[in-house]
Amino acid sequence: MTSPQPTRRRRAGSSDRPEQLRAPYIQRKLGTFSVLSEEGLSLIEANADTILQETGMEFTGDPEILEIFKAAGCDVKDTRVHFEKGFCRKTIQATAPKLFMQNARNPANTVQLGGDATVLCPSWGPPFVHDLDKGRRYASYSDFISLVKLHQTIPWLHHSGGVVCEPVDLPANKRHLDMLYGHIRYSDRAFMGAFIGAERAGHAIDMARIVFGADYVANNPVLYCVSNTNAPLVLDSHMSGALKTYARANQPVACTPWVLTGAMSPTTVAGTLAQVLAEATACLSLVQLVNPGAPCLMGSFASTMSMQSGAPTFGTPEAGLMVLAAGQLARRLGVPLHTVGTLSASKLPDAQAEQEAAWGLLMSMFAGANLINHATGWLEGGLVTSFEKTMIDADLCGKVGRFFDGIDLSENAQAMSAIAATGPGQHYLGSDHTRLNFMSALFRPLTPDNNSFEQWQAEGSKDAATRANALWKKQLENYQDPGLDPAIDEELKAYMTRVKSQQPDMNYF
């Protein structure tokens, strides 16, 4: 395990700006923030144990799982599994790794999952995209590729993600192949696998083998799977199929109960935490029973709900408390933490969107998250990926990276001779120290306008979204193709053609 090596690249098309630091991931030099005492954590853990023992969890449509748990000594009735207290925790702690790497085809972009590393991923899952030119619309594969390219240009993201939008112009049962190809072809960062069902997970592994070689994939994580429960307390065969496939292939699985408090979990934070921990540890123990030592993460995606309308709400105090508590629980369990980032229910990249976005990303960072999904672009509770919000959130990604780098206490940073030389009532604008440090001392986001009102007015009185609109188009124009070995490209295309020919197009999953 090596430290990330930041490389300085010129940001595409930015002759008026200094070099942007491009690091493979954030190496946090600051600590984490606690919201529960040891007693509080033990209480939540005991409650999760009680839930797993007394209520148990349903594993539907996948008899093999029931056999696996039965063989491990669990109490299985029909599709319901009851776990002895402490069983799941013990099973996980016996074999799950605390830290592992997910390898990118460009080794400089390989990410660490665990420890003090945080990996920021773009938006995942939206069937719609939004930009100020064309408005809100169903996403297409062309949008998908544009987003992959845009993300590749953003120095403060670390991962190409997965379903950066859902390309609904492609057949539902085959588009995962095109998405995987899009990541491999247009990005040289790590990317996610297909999450739904064992067959598609297998396709992702096949394609990864073409890129990395089968031997390499057998021994090194190169994909990433998020496995969501159907809360409360159900794992269905779509999710369990992918979970087993990735676990057997030594590829990381983030076991992530997704809940809306009040609908899919109790309306209280403490109740939700116990249920979420029960679901996550049951699934993580399954990963370890399927393949002891397989890489896995505890996922936290506990959202709140408007009790007036039932609509999901984001950037809320309760969601903050839940992700911070989840961080503490994951560290006690000894597995990396997967969470979510700049979520918002807003329909536009407006004040609501960024108040909620900043809240969500900061809470996940203070929680010590190791991978943060949806760190850019999410709107409408996940129905939309916004091109403009992607750029505005990217600034936030850059800011948290710089913030968690902590305070430089070098002699240069202490600046004692500059203070002595400047003296009372003078200014530092012309000091040698300022001239030596000004290119690197302060982080420079891309979307804010800090100019005077008069200058801002002269430049068209543009709000942040309007500026971001110009910015993402400029970034896309300056996208640099990382290239792909033509032999690999051909083999991937041939593989996709073969797989696609084996079944008719379908417009459902």
Add this chain to the structure above:
Amino acid sequence: MTSPQPTRRRRAGSSDRPEQLRAPYIQRKLGTFSVLSEEGLSLIEANADTILQETGMEFTGDPEILEIFKAAGCDVKDTRVHFEKGFCRKTIQATAPKLFMQNARNPANTVQLGGDATVLCPSWGPPFVHDLDKGRRYASYSDFISLVKLHQTIPWLHHSGGVVCEPVDLPANKRHLDMLYGHIRYSDRAFMGAFIGAERAGHAIDMARIVFGADYVANNPVLYCVSNTNAPLVLDSHMSGALKTYARANQPVACTPWVLTGAMSPTTVAGTLAQVLAEATACLSLVQLVNPGAPCLMGSFASTMSMQSGAPTFGTPEAGLMVLAAGQLARRLGVPLHTVGTLSASKLPDAQAEQEAAWGLLMSMFAGANLINHATGWLEGGLVTSFEKTMIDADLCGKVGRFFDGIDLSENAQAMSAIAATGPGQHYLGSDHTRLNFMSALFRPLTPDNNSFEQWQAEGSKDAATRANALWKKQLENYQDPGLDPAIDEELKAYMTRVKSQQPDMNYF
């Protein structure tokens, strides 16, 4: 010192909403976040000591201060004072109180300054106001009164503040009287004094005596003064005059170096922290020398600067690091921490404004700030108070209050019987537990739209600022006059008439 007693009031004009919790201040149940180790903190303190000894600080236009420091054994040459290492810290720690109350005329609104309390204050100082109806314009006294009333309606603010906007339609040398009157008449919360010069500070104390009685004011803080240095390392007579007047009257002074890194302090975080600590401790020691035991706070207002344009920038990683370090330094010093909140350089209540606002307020909260100035409304780096942003930021104030209340671990909140009764694959929407808790379990902000896209569209496709525009007008319509004893009102008016008659109107300070 008693715990704050939250009182439930119906929010004005909100028959469709549950009661809003109105607490006199936030009592933080969560901890603080550290960005410096003990070694790092000692280094910054040692550097501040070196600056105070070797460079010293200028106290201009106020010979009495030089005599005060001379009498205390400091090395005074012309207007420059050099301090022995440790002198300022020792002087402060000998007599400064760790915690005190600022009393409001409605005792239910009295605030605690220090300990785990956080008091949120509105915007301070802007000469302009902005709303979506009338745009950006010079502020008037009518705007000032509207803002005082609006703030009074917001349950998540705790203090009426001071110059919520600068009423430039009133004579510059007299408007402080009208502003003080506006707070006393239209709000029943604590308010700030006049900060510029001894004479105006005296007027604030006179008016406070009319409201509270002279004996009460002599023994109880009822005002609040922010004293800014002219960084680097200068305190001028405008500020020192007010500082001395409030200190002698036992009224709190927040000694607050305001810096733009790179212009008024070194461009690095560590250098800025040492300079700021030097300035703050020099001024705090002055407060304690003037009146040992006088209430005081260490202030932190370290902003960054665009190194391209020299414009102030907000919501930056470096500003976050500086306020968090300041919190650690203030706790080691043993005085409460004064900081700043939802600052932004944006010209509009847009995505930039709220990304920066959320960053700033959260950092100050994690720093353990005891009073946060500018917790609502600030735009354009402090040139504008925005009516719409006031409402959007107010939600953020409510959210941090709820967040820092921590996680309820009561049996009800654990919800174990609800989880057992609901069971796998079911939902909690109809559960008794949800019905019993849904009115209070989840915080409800006022400005977000969480509805479906279709419903949002049917309601006019309004962004957050547009919704906030309707909201602040509704809040103002439903403003409830707290009333004021007519005898006190008459006496205040007579006092103002007398003071105003003693000098001609002037349009400069």
